[in-house]
Amino acid sequence: MPTAILIDGGYFIKRFRAIEPQNAMDAGRAADCAFRWACAHLSPKAAGHSGDRKDATQQSRRELYRIFFYDCPPLINKLHNPITKRVVDFSRSDEAQFRLELHRRLRSMRKVALRLGHLSTHVQWTIKQDRITDMLKGKLKLEELTEHDVIPNVRQKGVDMRIGVDVSSLAFKRQVDQIVLLAGDADFVPSAKQARREGIDFVLDPMWAQISESLQEHIDGLRSTCPRPRPKQPKAILQPAVDLVV
Template identity: 45%
Template sequence: MRTAILVDGGFYRKRAKYLWGEKSGSERAKELHAYCQTHLHDRAGGGDRQLYRVFYYDCAPVGRKSVYHPLKRANVDLDKSDTYTWTNAFFEELKKKRKFALRLGHLSEHMNYNLKPEVTRLLCTGKRTLESLTEADFIFVAQQKGVDMKIGVDIASLANKKQVDQIILIAGDSDFVPAAKLARREGIDFILDPMWGNITDDLFEHIDGLKSQWGKRNELKANSTLQEKQK
């Protein structure tokens, strides 16, 4: 069975950080590679899987641009930030992996530093003060452009050209329902991996299987009772 694995990069990085903690860019990339490999060797996955390619979708880091930071009261050069360094290390490690294809969109021109939602709540309830704020209380916010579209186009292309028998999508967004429906109409076995996250009912309705690979301790659960739908 020829299998393509498609990874929504923003989703993966957020879930991986939540499940398995902070890691360097290089280590996170190695972790992603290992995570994809577990799908290929999953005996419950419906037979032997031969990897067609892993498609990774994300946005390249922004360089040579400055954004105002309200705490510092000064502009921050993005190409000198820790995020820029981390992301470049992450991408460079992925490029070394066999059969990995990076499909990059771009970030919106409108970007800023915002307070984290939980910090805002604490300020509003009087449990934090403005004087107590640190750089760790802020997050960099920029909207991705073109990533979801690239995922949808590639799903359609893989299905229409009969390049694969199975698609495994690592994501959690219901925006992919039309693409999933198209793939299934073309006879593609469509598996969703939400990395233990919840998904909407409409997305669940239009997939052939639901399977996440690792638990919170970064261990493969071969005999887990993970949500799995078989048709």
């Protein structure tokens, strides 16, 4: 029986940008990586030991049922920035253009199904987390905030529900015998438990991120097929210039 691969889009984009920061806003590259890293799960970790390694890999390669990509449309509203009071058109933002192009490319790919939730209609502004930290430490005052220190607090709706429904449907209808989930949220534990009770091999791909023990307990395998993110380089410490005395 085939394998179904489910991708939590919001999680994938964050990890993709950590792995390839130079391509953070390249929607074409993101779509290509989502497809290739998902399909890598269809191949075994190692080919056979005898004869032609290529033939051994092809014989043991699993069949793909479908790749499901779950995301939400981008924010395209016009909102007033609370600092400058000016109108900001988010439909023209780089992030909106990136998401729209990513969704367009995914729709055109074979064996890929795009599942879209929706954004909360009530959008409020919030202060960026690093600026909140600075304020709590006394490094920044409220009146010193700039228009770049605040962002709209956008909440996704319906994405987790769609993932759960699809896992249940695939398991109960016996359409697959293996489900691979690219995510890292413990909220998917009930879905994983339900699939396993139906005899489904449930594999989690956290894209090299650490996962909780509660999630580790309720999966049948853990495998990441994408490249490991490069560790952040420590900032260089500039040494003070020293004048040579002759």
